[in-house]
Amino acid sequence: NVVLTGVAENRNATTWRDVAAQALKHAAGVQIDIIDAFRLGRFTEGKTRPVLVKLNSVWNRRLVIAGARKLRDITEFCRVYITADEPLDVRRRNTLDRLKFRAQRDGKSVSISAEGLMSIDGVDTFSLQDGFISTLSSLTNISNV
Numbered sequence: 001n002v003v004l005t006g007v008a009e010n011r012n013a014t015t016w017r018d019v020a021a022q023a024l025k026h027a028a029g030v031q032i033d034i035i036d037a038f039r040l041g042r043f044t045e046g047k048t049r050p051v052l053v054k055l056n057s058v059w060n061r062r063l064v065i066a067g068a069r070k071l072r073d074i075t076e077f078c079r080v081y082i083t084a085d086e087p088l089d090v091r092r093r094n095t096l097d098r099l100k101f102r103a104q105r106d107g108k109s110v111s112i113s114a115e116g117l118m119s120i121d122g123v124d125t126f127s128l129q130d131g132f133i134s135t136l137s138s139l140t141n142i143s144n145v
Contacts, residue, residue: 002064004051009043020051023080027070028063032056044108052085092128099126 004023010016017037024032033056039049045104056100068082086094096118103110103120112118116128124133 002053002055002061003040003083003085004053004080006048006080007051009033009048016051018052019080021076023082024053024055024064026074026077028060029067029070032060032064042101053108068124075134089128092131095131096128097127 001023002143004020005018007023016039016081018036020032020037021032024034033125035054035056037053038084038107040052043049055064064082065084071077071080071082073085096112096116100110100112108118108121111120118126127134
């Protein structure tokens, strides 16, 4: 699987699937067989959700990942990025590291427990086990990160 970010939202799935297929074709240099493609997450006005694309073979995945940098040279795809799909625990670890970096850069106090619970300025905000902790105070804190 690969994940595409930057593909514009459209209520018509055929439209954004065609854009994703064209991006994969440009990246790989050949037509890529797609088994399935779907958006990740809930629709939010003004946000662009990533697209998870299931490919036909590992070889196609390698071609697409290797050629992903070619998209920056094409005006239509200069804001489309392709990455390998990662397991949930790896994605959450990367999210935790990114949140920690941003909070420290902004001068906030960050602590991470042995269990992987991150607190920013004393408010629990993210957990490696459960992801974002959605309380009103932590959502306010995260938006400031």
